[in-house]
Amino acid sequence: MKKMKIAVLAGGNSAERDVSWASGCKISNALADSGYAVALLDVWLGVELNGKTAGELFLARPEYRDYAFQVPRTPPNLEELKSRRSPHCAGYFGPNVLDVCRAADVVFIALHGAAGENGQLQATLGLLEIPFTGSDFAGCVVAMDKHLAKRQMRSAGQRTADWLYYQRCEDIDEETVREKIGFPCAVKPPRGGSSIGISLPQNAGEFREAVQKAVSADAGGSDGDILIEKYIQGREFCVGILDGKALPPIEIIPRYGWFDYESKYQSERTNEVCPAEITDELTAALQAAALAVHKALHLGFYSRVDFKVDSAGTFYCLEANTLPGMTPTSLLPQEAAAAGIPYEQLCDMIAKDAIRRRSEKASN
Numbered sequence: 001m002k003k004m005k006i007a008v009l010a011g012g013n014s015a016e017r018d019v020s021w022a023s024g025c026k027i028s029n030a031l032a033d034s035g036y037a038v039a040l041l042d043v044w045l046g047v048e049l050n051g052k053t054a055g056e057l058f059l060a061r062p063e064y065r066d067y068a069f070q071v072p073r074t075p076p077n078l079e080e081l082k083s084r085r086s087p088h089c090a091g092y093f094g095p096n097v098l099d100v101c102r103a104a105d106v107v108f109i110a111l112h113g114a115a116g117e118n119g120q121l122q123a124t125l126g127l128l129e130i131p132f133t134g135s136d137f138a139g140c141v142v143a144m145d146k147h148l149a150k151r152q153m154r155s156a157g158q159r160t161a162d163w164l165y166y167q168r169c170e171d172i173d174e175e176t177v178r179e180k181i182g183f184p185c186a187v188k189p190p191r192g193g194s195s196i197g198i199s200l201p202q203n204a205g206e207f208r209e210a211v212q213k214a215v216s217a218d219a220g221g222s223d224g225d226i227l228i229e230k231y232i233q234g235r236e237f238c239v240g241i242l243d244g245k246a247l248p249p250i251e252i253i254p255r256y257g258w259f260d261y262e263s264k265y266q267s268e269r270t271n272e273v274c275p276a277e278i279t280d281e282l283t284a285a286l287q288a289a290a291l292a293v294h295k296a297l298h299l300g301f302y303s304r305v306d307f308k309v310d311s312a313g314t315f316y317c318l319e320a321n322t323l324p325g326m327t328p329t330s331l332l333p334q335e336a337a338a339a340g341i342p343y344e345q346l347c348d349m350i351a352k353d354a355i356r357r358r359s360e361k362a363s364n
């Protein structure tokens with residue numbers, strides 16, 4: 001029987017490209033183990049065909065060779081990345097990427113951040129009628145924008161920390177921030193990820209620096225707009241959603257400081273406990289809230305919803321991720337493993353959902 005062809009899109013031009021490449025490598029290896037023919041592509045740098053057709057780039061075992069990649073300690077230098085791209089290349093898609101996607105049965109989106117996660121890629125693939133994994137563009141647009149997502153959570157009756165949103169950082173009124181939010185607070189680029197550009201300032205001086213950091217070009221995720229959120233002191237939990245069900249919560253305990261970029265991707269810097277050591281009541285409440293947020297944001301087959309819980313046991317949703325980290329040691333795969341779903345099966349389930357939706361569309 002002919003093997004199903006899956007194009008795995010990773011890399012990209014966002015500050016989270018290294019994290020994405022790590023996810024893409026592991027996903028590709030797992031899909032090859034499950035019997036698919038796989039082509040892993042950097043969506044932004046593209047691929048040379050070297051005389052082959054796009055369809056010939058898909059390899060199955062034994063020709064397929066495993067990829068290995070370790071996320072460096074600091075986010076990538078995007079200027080240096082631009083210099084590696086041909087000056088003739090314009091737009092988001094690198095050479096031959098769309099041709100390879102068209103030759104695939106399904107595209108597995110392993111991107112994080114920017115156009116890969118904010119719905120633009122999903123909308124493009126949808127218009128081209130190329131089947132892809134995960135959430136549709138509308139869910140991605142809202143989930144990626146923390147201001148829109150928080151409004152949606154509130155209107156669905158889900159708790160999220162109080163916040164202020166300013167379209168331009170010049171409009172920030174410090175008196176209002178002090179009165180309504182206070183210090184410490186969380187200052188964020190509204191459409192960022194991996195904690196890039198986020199600070200937790202303790203006072204007015206640090207707050208001004210935090211605003212500059214969040215809107216600066218290399219933070220990404222901001223067009224000069226800014227989100228300022230009440231700081232929630234307490235424990236942090238994530239709850240994965242897979243196929244309409246909540247997975248066991250995982251607790252994240254950073255060993256140094258808070259859950260910043262380095263803590264997220266250098267395993268010795270955080271302690272992750274799954275299933276989280278909390279009461280059955282809190283587990284059930286977090287799972288119900290995660291599912292409610294997932295539904296309120298119209299997300300697809302999988303997502304990961306993040307929470308802070310204060311000392312009184314009150315929990316607040318921080319955000320929902322439509323494309324959570326997907327290396328075997330990432331949070332969602334750890335939660336799936338705790339629910340008895342090994343990594344290879346998790347990747348296969350996500351691919352199969354896209355294949356199923358493709359067949360449904362074809363028969364309509």
Ligand SMILES: Nc1ncnc2c1ncn2[C@@H]1O[C@H](COP(=O)(O)OP(=O)(O)O)[C@@H](O)[C@H]1O
Binds near residue numbers: 161185196232318319
């Ligand atoms: N309101 C808050 N109170 C306390 N800590 C926060 C708050 N918002 C964010 N953080 C910390 O910053 C991290 C990143 O914030 P998050 O909103 O999830 O952004 P990102 O999309 O970059 O992951 C969180 O995992 C948490 O540790």
Ligand SMILES: [Mg+2]
Binds near residue numbers: 195306318
């Ligand atoms: Mg987060």
